[in-house]
Amino acid sequence: VFLEKAVYKERPGQGAAWNRGAYLVQGLGHCGSCHTPRGVGFQEKALDEGGKAFLAGALLDGWYASNLTGEHNVGLGRWSAADIATFLKDGANRHATAFGPMSEVINNSTQATTDGDVAAMAAYLKSLPAQGGNGAPPYAYDARMTKVALQHPSANAGARLYATYCMQCHGADGRGVAPMLAPLAGNPNVLERDASSLINVTLHGTPDLVIRGIPAPYPMPKYAAILSDRDIAEVLTFIRASWNNGAPAVSPDTVEKLRHE
Incomplete structure (x- = not known):
């Protein structure tokens, strides 16, 4: 019922890297399978950046897959494209470390992805507008x-x-x-x-x-x-x-x- 059968079509006005990243995130990377919330039919509520729910974070099998939009607190708003690329290649960066099911993704998939494709994925993810969030003011450290x-x-x-x-x-x-x-x-x-x-x-x-x-x-x-x-x-x-x-x-x-x- 919910299957999208069409092949990926390049978005006009976006560069080659953005389109390559969108293709990988939406297709082969299938990031939305964990990171997009699901509806009553267990369908992903959005399949690309055209839907507000896309990659906004989701609970699945007892783990909460992180928000991957530009949200400042719980998303990637404070991450640079280089931070995202480092995380996908090494499983850790200055903001966070992979754990739970994401460890398998790093171990068995993204660390072996070419630098060009990782950079394209990072560029696409950084383009996503902020969605979701915890409703708090932008985070600022205070000890x-x-x-x-x-x-x-x-x-x-x-x-x-x-x-x-x-x-x-x-x-x-x-x-x-x-x-x-x-x-x-x-x-x-x-x-x-x-x-x-x-x-x-x-x-x-x-x-x-x-x-x-x-x-x-x-x-x-x-x-x-x-x-x-x-x-x-x-x-x-x-x-x-x-x-x-x-x-x-x-x-x-x-x-x-x-x-x-």
Whole structure:
């Protein structure tokens, strides 16, 4: 019912790189299969940039596939085309690190894509107007409140858990050591209203990113057997409220549900 049978037609007024990127993102890359929300018939709500829902982020199999439009907070608005290309080739950049199902995409597909095609995909993605988002003002880093909480973690359960399990890699300033250790301050996955991916990656860790035959040195460990549902909710709530992230709190019930799924 929803299949688009026509072949890709170049958009007049757009350059060769843009059209090549659009063809790859919409077709062979099938980015919308995960990153575009679906309707009641499980159809992608949009198949190209002509629809507002296209690549605006979507929940699928317990993971939230990121917004790939130009939205400032949860999308690619703060990413340059070079940032996008680096992410597709290496699985990490100064903004975020691939995890969950995206690790397979990096390992088995995009890292082997030619530089020209990756650059074309990046150029096309950077052209997409902002859609979706978390409704918050444009993100700006602020460490003041977090510094106070981490100086006295006994007063905040989330801060105490962060200092125990997270701070060694992601830092007291939340900036990590990109690209090896992902930043949490301003990370689009942290700012997203739907915390499913954060919960899942905390429970189950990350599969190895293997770039040019070399596994990434610092994979995210699994905490399902170590932290309770309330522990995970509290530490993620702390992270989502810190460094001016301003994202909603996480409830233990949501963690419990994803743990069982």
